[in-house]
Amino acid sequence: MSTAGITVPGAEPRVPVSRPSFWRAPISARTWGETMHLTLNFFVGLLGFIYVTVFIVLGIGLTPLFLMGLPLIAGIVVSCRGWGSMERARARLLMDEVVRKPAKFRQKTPGFTGWVKSGCADGTGWRGALYLFLMLPWGIFTFTMAITLWSATLVTLTYPFTQPLFRLADQPGAQLSGDGPKAPGDDFYLTGPLWVTATVLVGVVLLFLTPQLIRGLAAVDRAMVRGLLGPAFLSKQVEELTVSRAASVDTAASDMRRIERDLHDGAQARLVSLAMDLGLAKEKMDSDPESAQRMVVDAHNEVKLALRELRDLARGIHPAVLTDRGLDAALSAVAAKCTVPVAVTVDLPRRPSAPVEQVAYYTVSELLTNVSKHSGADSASVTVRADGDRIVAVVADNGRGGANPAHGTGIAGLMERVRGVDGTLKVDSPAGRGTTVTLTLPY
Structure with missing residues (x-):
């Protein structure tokens, strides 16, 4: 059984993302999941951008009317937490990216006014709003790149089968330059075995290059989800410090119990036995001095053993060689x-x-x-x-x-x-x- 990857403390539990080999990347589920995620970015960004921009601008415009403006802003900011939950679920489903939930929304002061203040100051909600705002330009870029790359790959790979279709437009093949058949000039068409083969080779290159570019774009998506939709840095630090402090307390208590047990079962038991032997020797000192002498010798040996146990115990607490x-x-x-x-x-x-x-x-x-x-x-x-x-x-x-x-x-x-x-x-x-x-x- 392998236990690789067991770490303490885990700053953020994440499911390991399998990385397909270069040659298997075009047919791997990860590549197509990331492609779908990058394509859907545009639609998420469009809806999210409209939602955040329209309502926050409307709230700012209505701010002089406190009962309408600030509550609207607070509601939008808090609701962005829900958008964040959906985006974390989308990242987990399509990219195997598991991001911890941020801390729950907490109203710091009671009452409606307290809720409005807490909502307007909700850092997690504002980070979610920023994510939706940035997703529109980023989504346009990723949608365009994903569609263009895979379309170019498909067109170039299937060119030998689609070239005859150009003859329906009175063209020998795909035109790369010139003004077309109605204005002949320096026209250049992809025709002939050499150029058709070269086009297919370009498609093969794109077939293996596109998944790597998709992976790079998805890495940016992962960073955005982790950075804007996960727990804030300070909250993670507080959580880790809390766990660390609890571990320190538990370790110290365990060490104290171990020392107490070692003293009780070892040196303390020997010292109690030693005291009893010396008491008996004292009583026999006058009546049976030889027996008392033997008991003193045995007690002396017990003292040596007790000292050795105490020395080992002290060394176990903190060895002198480590200090020196x-x-x-x-x-x-x-x-x-x-x-x-x-x-x-x-x-x-x-x-x-x-x-x-x-x-x-x-x-x-x-x-x-x-x-x-x-x-x-x-x-x-x-x-x-x-x-x-x-x-x-x-x-x-x-x-x-x-x-x-x-x-x-x-x-x-x-x-x-x-x-x-x-x-x-x-x-x-x-x-x-x-x-x-x-x-x-x-x-």
């Missing part, structure tokens, strides 16, 4: 304990912030633990490098693959930890071909 020597030394120490040979490469021009460094360390450590326990690999690698203002860490192995966060492999928990520092975690784990996990964190 950075990621390179810390990850090398973790790799040395892995049951699978691990090659570690760390190339960072400077140390990242402490929280990011700690998240990188624990994430890579847990991934190497997964490699040891679940992968069945005989080799693995860890590569940490800088990419602009971000850190990219890649943990790869040649094991059995098939890692899936939904099946309790521990990756889901790592995703929560990474989410807390605005990072992403991508898992590529096809069955039988190893696992590659890419961690991206801000510096």
